[in-house]
Amino acid sequence: MACKDGDGNLIRGEFVGQVSNNEHLLVAVFVEEPDESGQREARAYVCDSDPIGVAEWFPGSVKGNAFTLNSVDGDASIQIELLTDLITGIVTLPSGEMLEFEAAPSSDGGGLYKELVISPDGTVSGTSDGGAVLDGFINADGIISGIVTPPGGEAIQFEVERGRW
DSSP states (O other): OOOOOTTSOOOOEEEEEEETTOTTOEEEEEEOOOOTTSOEEEEEEEEOSOTTSOEEEEEEEEOSSEEEEEOTTSSOEEEEEEOSSOEEEEEEOTTSOEEEEEEEEOOTTOSOOTTOEEOTTSEEEEEOTTSOEEEEEEOTTSOEEEEEEOTTSOOEEEEEOTTOO
16 A cells, blocks of 8 residues: 555655754655556665765655665665655664664755766756756866755756765
């Protein structure tokens, strides 16, 4: 049986948050509209922005507002419960460590950028699953700066240091 909000609706959208007790471990989740059968695609990404650190991708087809996704390489999993105004869950890392998280609906250009392109000249561009558009530049120190434009919103300037993206 599919889980629904208080009005009987399946929750969908793009969410971003931080894993409890770890300020560098971030989570991003996107859940699509359901098809006629209630099936829909969901994607989650958990990372710490360290090139040799944690980076786990969790794609899958799901039903309902509570589900578990396994990582592409099968060494991690994420349990997700979609609530009306946030999502909660537990990510199990390859080490076996289990960490709780909360994520709110994305805002100000935050989201799951599954096709972020970093060109050899340092140009960075991409579009989030929720429709935010990012255009920027990464310098030699690993600082990304640029503009992100949320769907239907105004452009927002940003700067993010290495270790925070």
